[in-house]
Amino acid sequence: MALFRLSRAFEPAPLVRGEGLYLRPPVGDDYDAWSTLRAASRDFLQPWEPTWPADDLTRGAFRRRVRRNSDDMARDEAIALLIFAEADGALLGGLTIGQIRRGVAQAATLGYWMGERHAGKGHMTRAVAAACRYAFETLRLHRMEAACLPENAASAALLAANGFGREGLARSYLQIDGRWRDHLTFAKLEGDR
Secondary structure (H helix, E strand, O other), X not given: OHHHOOOOOOOOOOOEEEOOEEEEOOOXXXXXXXXHHHHHOHHHHHHHOOOOOOOOOOHHHHHHHHHHXXXXXXXXXXXXXXXXXXXXXXXXXXXXXEEEEOOOOOEEEEEEEEOHHHOOOOHHHHHHHHHHHHHHHXXXXXXXXXXXXXXXXXXXXXXXXXOOEEEEEEEEEEEEOOEEEEEEEEEEEOOOO
8 A cells, every 4th residue: 555655666676778868668657647648648649550459548548558569578479668868757658669570580570659748858868879779789679670751851851860671662561550452661780870
């Protein structure tokens, strides 16, 4: 019970540090900041994301998300991270190193979102740089892949700024905002600058 807590609430250590920010897996205590930022950014994010479930912003859905993320990390299948400002601990967005493939591939897929009020300030560029460093140095991956809608110029520019090269067009690649959509595909290799 919080009534009898003698010390500060547990604050998990950052998993990844970047320039002016840090990334760590979500925990239950992140719900209020996460749901507030996602709700305030709904119109901004929906054109670029899968259709949100009706219960997406509920506490129960967030608990299931945290549990699934923890299970994915334990199985070395994906690492979901929230992005926080180093200065004040404000939640900025999220990033996932997903679909981790080991063996002869040593590859993963990068996905990310930024809260609307934090967009366009370079936070995600720095977060992706930190995540790629982590993926190559700590996870020992060889290849990071990413994709974005052809009209998402900001996302394409962010990937280019982080050394991702455009590889092609994947037709009907992902179901975004309720429709199967083509995506530009990008990749960065371990040795790329």
